[in-house]
Amino acid sequence: MKMSVSERLAQATDDSSTITLEELGTVAEVGAQASELAAKPLAPWLAYSFCAQLRDGAWTDDHTVALLSFVTGMAQQRSYLALRETAEVLLEDERALDLAATTLHDALIPEVDTIASSPLLAGLRLDIALEVVAKTTVAPYRLLALLTGPVQDYPEDFDDPLARALGVAADIWTAPAERARFAITLDELAGRGSEDAAYEGAVEQLRDALMQPSKEDLVGKVREARDRFTAMSRMVEGRDDADAFAQACTALLAFEEVDRAALSESAHAARSIADRRALLGYGMHSRHYTIARHGAELAWTSLAWQLEVAAAEIEEDAFLDTWVAVDAIMKVYEADRQFTNLQTVTTLIRPRLANEIAQRQAMTHQLERVVAIDKRRDESEIATEIYELLDLVHRGRATPRESSDAPEESSPNEPYLNALLGPVSSVLHDLSAPRRARLEEAARQTFVGSFAGDRPKNEIIERLCAGLVAELGENEAFSGMAKADFSLLLVNTVRFLVHVGDNAQTYTAPISPNGAAPLEVDIQNHFHEFLSASDLAGRVGKEHANIAGGRADVVTTFDGARRYVTEVKRELRTAERQSIESAYLAQAAEYQSTNEPLGQLLVLDLTDHSGGTPHLQDSIWVAHRRDASGKVTNSTVIAIVRGNRPTPSAMKQQRPSESAS
Structure with a gap:
């Protein structure tokens, strides 16, 4: 007796993510049963099969028809868990989502009867529709109408899911008119007793405060x-x-009130929140959870660092600026909301x-502090x-500006300078x-990874840092103040790699046949200069003697006691991971034998890259030393700067005739 598609699917339980549709039956057979199977417990497995077919098998118009039939049938799914997993499979597959986005949105956006009969399931369907709109070009009109429509007839169990969806929506659509409509709905839901609506209403107020151009208005709203x-x-x-956002607001107010005790208390609170963020994500193995969790940790840790610096330098007026706190709180808000929004999407x-x-003042403050030191x-x-x-900033401030002057048109070739100078x-x-061009390059180097207008680059840095922090978590020493210190050094090291990767340096240029290879000192000086113009200004030195009996290349010191060494090397022969570790890791780790067992190895790779340069994610990793029991005793971040690399325009594909010869 011939097995049905459902029976074949039920038997393929070893690895459902690799089953193609061809293994389940003909396209006609799958298409005939797809809608019915979408409402069954096996729906996630069939979703995996569609994605596997897209990835590994032949795909025809008939397959697309079957997929859309399956997606339409998801509206009949009554299992919360099955619907969530099925949707996650489709949302994570770009090709499947590209084909099915509109159908998925239209099938799952909840109608009034679904909200009334199954409010929690309707909340999940709302979240899925919201995520489809956020990830694709599907028009949001039906979704926005539902989010901002009358709520008086909704069951109470739908109030909190709706409020959470409104919170995510407010982080996506930030125009004043839309924010006002969201706020009205949140107020109505809060009046009905929704805790999540009350919380999201407070979040909306903080969001509004942080975008105020007037410091007086901003502080009052905060x-x-x-x-x-x-x-x-x-x-x-x-x-x-x-509680976390209450502490963030308190931190900003401590800046404004120049309150040393409050700054110190807020710094301690920020560190505690960073630790709690790690615990909140513990056991969640989703790639997104890992990235978001460590991103939130780093944002809170960075805030704590800035609060501590402010408390220590409170007597120096040039070092204390409320707008700097605003910029830091905005980064905390963005990172923390990205993490907590994963409870909804x-x-x-x-x-x-x-x-x-706030961005302009924070950039100026960094320059002023670096120059003063x-x-x-x-x-x-x-x-x-x-x-x-810094002189340009001061000249701009001193330049009279008529009220009738039109705003300066920003040059796309000078985004960093324009962000720093703004209307002047x-x-x-x-x-x-x-x-x-030279000043734009200097501004780009100084603010890489922190300039809000450079989102794609910032997100690469965040993802890399999140993964490295996760790896460092194996080391028990990576905790408390050591974790805070080393995380800040790590972030700036990743920024350095990104900057040098995007902006060729003299020591990364191709080496001519008779030319001399760059020296270690070239990258050492650049890295030291880079850190000295960052948040770490005043804490960085080079060529320190008597560090574990030797001379360390670049040393970052905190509180005069905790120090972290970055050993700098160059490699001319082979830059394979195992070779780098065998040649240099022992020396780099030895420098930390008398301090925190955390350090860095920065290698200038001068091997031939005419065939292509390795990706950034393959150029930085964590190497651990372990004792006999397997416990990590020392951790070194190994960062490879790729030199001797041709420009992209010099990379030519061989023509067929050339390859044949």
């Missing part, structure tokens, strides 16, 4: 948001999310907050362009093109 978060965390047990959806004044040294350790950038970018007009 204070109101803080009070709402605090009240909720006290009234509702377990609202860690509300399965895709990483990072909010997009914009406050050009450098002036105390006997010899300068930063590029002269840093001084020139006219000071650039007096500069020659080569000098402007």
Whole structure:
């Protein structure tokens, strides 16, 4: 007796993600049963089969018809878990989603009768429809109508799911009109007793506050948001999310009030929240959860660091600026919401907050702090362009500007300079093109990874850092202050790799047949200069003697005691991972034998790259030393800077005639 598609699917239980449709039957057979199977417990397995067929097998129009029939049938699925897993499979497969996005959205956006009869399932369907719109070009009109429509007839169990969906939507659609409509619905839901609506209402107030151009308005709104978060965390047990944002608001207000005690308390609270974020994600093995969890950890850790620096330097007015706190809190907001939104959607959806004044002031503050520290040294350790950038800012501030002046048109070739100077970018007009290019390069190097306008690059940095932090978690020493210190060094090291990868340096240029190879000192000096113009200004040195009996290349020191060594090497023969570790890892690890067992190895790879340069994700990793029991005793971040590499335009594919010869 011939088996049905359902029976074949039930038998293929070893690895459902690899079953193609061809193994289940003909396209006609699968298509005939697809809609019915979409409502069954086996639906996730059939979704895997469609995706496997797309990936590994032949795909025809008949397959597309069968897939759309299956997606339409998902509207009849009554199992919460089966629907969620089926949707996750399709949402994670770009080709499947491209084919089925509109059908998936239309099939699952909940109707009134579904909301009334199955409010929790309707909430899940709403989340899936929201995620489809967020990831694709499907028009959001039906979704927005549901999110902002009348709520009085909805069952109580639908209130919290709707409120959470509104919170995610508000992080995606940020136009004032849409935010106002979301706020009205949230107020109505909060009035019906929805805790999530009350929380999302406070989040909306914080979001609105952080985008205010007036510091007075911003501080007032932040204070109101803080009070709402605090009240909720006290009234509702377990609202860690509300407590976290209450602490973020308190931190910003501590900057404004120049309160050393409050700054220190807020720094301690931020570190505690970073630790709790790690625990919240413990045991969640989703790739997105890992990235988002460590992204949130790093954002809170960075905030704690800035609060501690502010508390230590509170007597120096030039080092304390409320707008710097605003910029830091915005980064915390974006990273933390990306993490907590995963309770509603399965895709990483990072909010997009914009406050050009806060960004500009934070960039200026970094330059002022770096220059002030450098002036105390006997010899300068930063590029002269840093001084020139700060001089441009001061000249711009001193330039009279008529109220009738039109805003300066930003040059797409100078995004970093325009972000730094804003409305006074006219000071650039007096500069020659080569000098402007040189200053843009200096600004790009100084603010790489922190400039809000460079989202794709920032997200690469975040993903890499999240993975490295996860690997470092195997080392028990990577905790407390050591974790905070080393995480900040790690972030700046990844930024350095990204910057050098995107912007060719003299030491990364192709080596001519009779030319001399660059030296270790070339990349050592550049890395030291890079760190000296970052948040780590004043904590970086090079060629330190008497470190574990030797001379360390670049040393980053915290509180005068905790130090982290970056050993710098060059490689001319082979840059394979195993070879690098065999040649240099022991020396790099030895430098940390008398301090925290965490260090870095920075290698300039000068091997031949005429055939292509390895991807950035293959150029940085963590190497552990273990004792006899397998316990990690030392961890080294190994970062490879690819030199001797041709420009992309020099990389030519061989023509058929050339390859044949």
